[in-house]
Amino acid sequence: MKAHFHKVPIEPAKSFIIRFDPKPLTGNLWHYHPELELHYIIKGEGTQYIGDNVSNFSDGQMVFLGQNLPHAWRCKEEYFDKDSTLQTATYVLQFHPTCFGPEFLNLPEADSIPVLFEKAKQGLLITGDTKLKIAELLQELEQAVSIKRLILLLEIIKTLAETEEYDTISPGYAYSHLSNLSEMHRLEKIYSYVLANYSNEINLSDIADLANLSPSAFCRYFKTMTNKTFFEFVIEIRISNACRALKENKQSTQMICYECGFNTLSNFYRHFNKVTGMTPFAYKKQYQL
Numbered sequence: 001m002k003a004h005f006h007k008v009p010i011e012p013a014k015s016f017i018i019r020f021d022p023k024p025l026t027g028n029l030w031h032y033h034p035e036l037e038l039h040y041i042i043k044g045e046g047t048q049y050i051g052d053n054v055s056n057f058s059d060g061q062m063v064f065l066g067q068n069l070p071h072a073w074r075c076k077e078e079y080f081d082k083d084s085t086l087q088t089a090t091y092v093l094q095f096h097p098t099c100f101g102p103e104f105l106n107l108p109e110a111d112s113i114p115v116l117f118e119k120a121k122q123g124l125l126i127t128g129d130t131k132l133k134i135a136e137l138l139q140e141l142e143q144a145v146s147i148k149r150l151i152l153l154l155e156i157i158k159t160l161a162e163t164e165e166y167d168t169i170s171p172g173y174a175y176s177h178l179s180n181l182s183e184m185h186r187l188e189k190i191y192s193y194v195l196a197n198y199s200n201e202i203n204l205s206d207i208a209d210l211a212n213l214s215p216s217a218f219c220r221y222f223k224t225m226t227n228k229t230f231f232e233f234v235i236e237i238r239i240s241n242a243c244r245a246l247k248e249n250k251q252s253t254q255m256i257c258y259e260c261g262f263n264t265l266s267n268f269y270r271h272f273n274k275v276t277g278m279t280p281f282a283y284k285k286q287y288q289l
Helices: 112-122 128-143 147-162 181-197 204-210 215-226 230-248 253-259 265-276 280-288
Strands: 003-005 017-021 030-032 036-043 046-050 053-057 061-065 071-075 089-095 124-126 166-168
Touching (some): 181 230, 230 280
Antiparallel strands (some): 030 071, 036 061, 046 053, 046 071, 061 124, 124 166
C-alpha cells in the first residue's frame, strides 16, 4: 500500500483533532503525516502496519506514533460482512508538535517532550496504568471545549513523557528513503500485491516485474527501503494472519498453515517459531487459557 502523505483536516477554530470513531478500520491507506497520533482501539481486531512492523491488534490497544511514521489498521474481514454484528470503537488524537507555539518545545520546563516525540518516531505501544489513565483523559478530552482541551492535551503529553510503560513497535525504523513520491507509489504496488496474494505462492520474478526491476535489483531495493528482505516481509504477513486464526480457534493448525500460504507444516512451524518465539500449539494454548 502507498505510504501516502495525509493532510490532517484540523478545524480552523481548533488546534488539534480528537475524535471517536465507531466504524471498522479499513486500512485502505498506508499513510503518514507531520502530526503525532495517539490511537486507542477500545474494540476491534485485525492487522496493523506501523513502520516496518506487521502485527495484530485487538481490544484495548493504545499506540503513540511520531511524525511521518507510516501506519494503517485494518479490521479482520468479518467486520465488513453485510450481516456482521461485530462492533468497533476507536479514539484518535492528532496534534502537531508545535500546536502550542513554535517556542513551546524550547522552554526548560518542557525538556522531556522533545525526547518523547523523538522516541515516538519508532511507534510506542502504551501499556499498564498509563494506558488506563490516558483512556480516561481521551474520553474527557473528546467532550471538552475551550482552554480545557489544551489542559487535557498537555496532561496526556505529560503522562506519556513520564512513563516507562511502553514497548517500541518499530525499533530502528527510518522513513527518510520514501521522500520521493514515485518510490511511495512503487512500494504501494508491492504491498498491495502481497496483501492480496499472501495465501498463494508469490513468485519473485512477478513481484520484480511489478516494480519494474530485475529480481536481484528488486531484492536490494526492498531491503534498502524497508530494512528487511522481501521474503521476510511476506512471512510476517502470513504469520500475522496465522496468529489471528489460531486465536480464533475455528480451524485446525494444518488448515491454517495452508490457507496462510505455507506449503508444508514443517516450514510453517519453523517460520512461526522464528517470528513469535513459540510453536503454534503454545501460541493457541495461551489464548485458550
